[in-house]
Amino acid sequence: MKGKQILVVDDEPKMRRVLEILLQKMGHRVLGAGNGVEALALFQANSVDLVITDLRMPEMDGIELLAALRAQASEVPVMVITAHGTIETAVAAMKHGASDYLLRPFDIDVVELAVARVLNGAEVARQNAFLRQEINRGWDAFIGTSQPMQAVYELIQRVGPSKASVLITGETGTGKELAARAVHNASPRRDNLFVPINCAAIPADILESELFGYEKGAFTGAVKERIGKFELADGGTIFLDELTEMPMALQAKLLRVLQENTIERLGGNRVINLDLRVIAATNRDPLEGVRGGKLREDLYYRVNVFSIELPPLRKRKEDIAGLVEHFIAKHGHSTADTKLAPGVLKRLEEYAWPGNVRELENMVERALILSGGGLLKEAHFLLEPKPAEIMLKTSSSLAEGSKTTPPLNQAVEDLEARLIDEALTQAEGNKARAAALLDISERTLWYKLKKYRPDQNPS
Ligand SMILES: Nc1ncnc2c1ncn2[C@@H]1O[C@H](COP(=O)(O)OP(=O)(O)OP(=O)(O)O)[C@@H](O)[C@H]1O
Ligand SMILES: [Mg+2]
Structure with a gap:
């Protein structure tokens, strides 16, 4: 269990001190509060992994503190301190949602075990919620024994055990995510999480908080702290899918994370150390991304320590x-x-x-x-000829049919208009499908239709 931040609440400074020393020896950081009100203020201002509170205190007792924490929708684990002869109050606290109790006087081994168990439980609960989603998606094993795929399998086995960043390229649907999972599974990190994040599917303004997490109150609506994907992937692998779709400003922050192996949650100032392995993927040519201003060059070199290209x-x-x-x-x-x-x-x-x-x-x-x-x-099966095939047909008839060579611009426009017509016919007028056939956006198709077929009044 790595160092966590623990808030100790006790009205007697001497008692607090004993627990603080114990917890610090276990490698945790400790914040101390003398009563519930002070504790709530500290809790709001810091990112706290565990609260250990005495039950009988002036101002706000342990049960009231627990209720106040739960009222904030916080799921932080809370342990209560109790003395011999008052165990019933500890049991009552557990009915109110406390995770466990510590018996005073403290026995070092018992405290250590109980704290580790509660912290572990919180971690396991978090991982379980994530794993359940993951398992439901049902991932295949790689199929295919062709020579190009064997070369891919060999690269995966080679790079898997290392900590090297990997850049996976290949056309859409070639198995990039499957390969990323295979690299993770071939690594000593396989028992920790593989955390995929699709940079293209998440709106730019949400992506940052998804990755970094945030502290309570970081922005309007941040009613409780939230752990980000980087932290979730600690000890495991984070898979940044469609890396070229990540906003440039965020790419700069990502680079810093990779170089320093630390993050800070949004709205926080606590530096969190992480042990991450990064795998990135893109279905574009990454160097073209660099030239086109979609991918930071320094980030490209940082993630492209090792690259795997999946053959179409x-x-x-x-x-x-x-x-x-x-x-x-x-x-x-x-x-x-x-x-x-x-x-x-x-x-x-x-x-x-x-x-x-x-x-x-x-x-x-x-x-x-x-x-x-x-x-x-x-x-x-729906084996539609592809734009490339249409193009071959069309351009050869163009070449045969005309004695004189038309001006290049004109020829290109004619060809474009005919390709669009053919794609629309094939797609039975469905513009989204026609655009997909032509490998252009619907917006581009709409624009071109306006240009070439203004009479058809595209909508
Ligand atoms: N060699 C393979 N054997 C078995 N299934 C495969 C293979 N390659 C891909 N698949 C399956 O095809 C689907 C697409 O694969 P995957 O999501 O890894 O592709 P991708 O390259 O990430 O695509 P995109 O660029 O569109 O995100 C998945 O369901 C995956 O399990
Ligand atoms: Mg993918």
Whole structure:
């Protein structure tokens, strides 16, 4: 148990002192208060991991203090001090939510054990709540024996045991998060938490408090302290997904955390030491991110101590058959009865898979629903030609059809307009899907439609 901050409340300074010395010897920091009112003030001003309070005190007794803490929605563990012959009051305190009691006179070993148990319990409760969410997500093991994937497995096994930061790159759906978890599992940190945080999915203004946590009263609405993801990952691994989507100002703070291995919660001034391993991922080219001002160069070098690039599925077609089987089983069908119809595997291998393994899984799931199991036929899959294929078709007809070469700008615009038309036809007019096919944002599509097809009045 690392050093924690413990608030000791007792109206008798001598008694307080005994406990303070004991706790300090255990490696904890101690704040002392002479009564409940003073204790509440200290509690509000500091980040406190445990409160140990005497029960009989003037002004505000132990039970009242406990009630006041709970009224603030604080879950901080509270231990009460009691003397022989007054154990009933300690039991009453526990009915009011105290975690345990300490019997006076103190026995060093008993105090040490009880405090460790209560602090541990608080930690375990916090980790459990997190683990429950994590386990529900059900992570796969890696499937695929292709040469490029074997190279990936070897890198994971090599870098896993070290403390090196790792940068994982690869297109969407190639298994970057799976790889990050595999690195964590191959490390001595595997019994501590793997804490993923998706920088793109969390609004910029919330991201900082998610990472750093905050003290009570740090801002309006911070009614109780909150532990951040960095602290949660202490001793384990923090996975910063979509790193290039993290605001630049926050990237600077992240860099400082990585260099100094410490954080301060928002609105606090206590320095918290951490033992973190960082794995970051991006589906963009990180160097392009650096050039485009989306990724700090110093941070890039800091996280890119070791890099792993996940190959796109189209470059390891030999893995497709195994993956299909895996997903058939994963979605509750027997691979003995449910198979690809003849010729379908070849079609799957020819397809470009812009969404990679995730797209394959979704497509298999869809095919299973459509077929109800049994033979999975080509019609059960949604193998749309990709923009690249449309482009090839379109540009060759352009080249054949025209004797004179049009001005480049004009030619590009013609091609763009035709690609958009084809994508819209294919997407049956659904603009979100058409934009996805073209790998542009809906906003860009909307803008281009206004330019090329003003009559269609895009909305
Ligand atoms: N080789 C693989 N074997 C089995 N399942 C895989 C494999 N690669 C990816 N998956 C599965 O595909 C899904 C997508 O993987 P993951 O979330 O790791 O991709 P990603 O690269 O992080 O994607 P994104 O960039 O979109 O976040 C997950 O459900 C994962 O379990
Ligand atoms: Mg991911």
